[in-house]
Amino acid sequence: MIKRIENLIILCLGFCLGAFVGILSAPTKGSIARDEVMYRLKSSKKKLHAFILKLIGHKNDLTNEAKNSGKEVITDVVSSAEQILKELELIAAQLEEKTQ
Template structure:
């Protein structure tokens, strides 16, 4: 997912740069008007980039939160299973100790 976001971002930046360059090179308008339009478009691209970065950061936060949640589930399951195994070990130890006690009493 991060690769697609990164590739999309790079593609967007490359497209914006190419569009701006071609706009300046082939502009049929006066220099001042061209600069004003270019400035406006670059401001718009900047806003779009900021929105894209915010979206990517938010997606990352969601992914990290989901990963933490899943990790916590794994840890909780491991703790539960470890406690069950300790109980089984205690039961086995007790069952082993009982015959030994009976042998001592004989």
């Protein structure tokens, strides 16, 4: 229990020391920093909203592109599997010739 209290006291002291150093070393006044942060947050929110609307508008395009990419991958896999099957048949024929 004493160890827990000591850890809590150390945590509080660290928080207070960090806040004190942060206030002393701040490059601008708090009100200016808060205004800048709010401006950046609002700007980011507008950009994110525009991006979401753009994605919603191109949703079908993205879906069609994904389908086409998937079909290409499936076609490549099927052709590779057919090639492997042909090679296996060739190897089996060669082994058959050697065993006879």
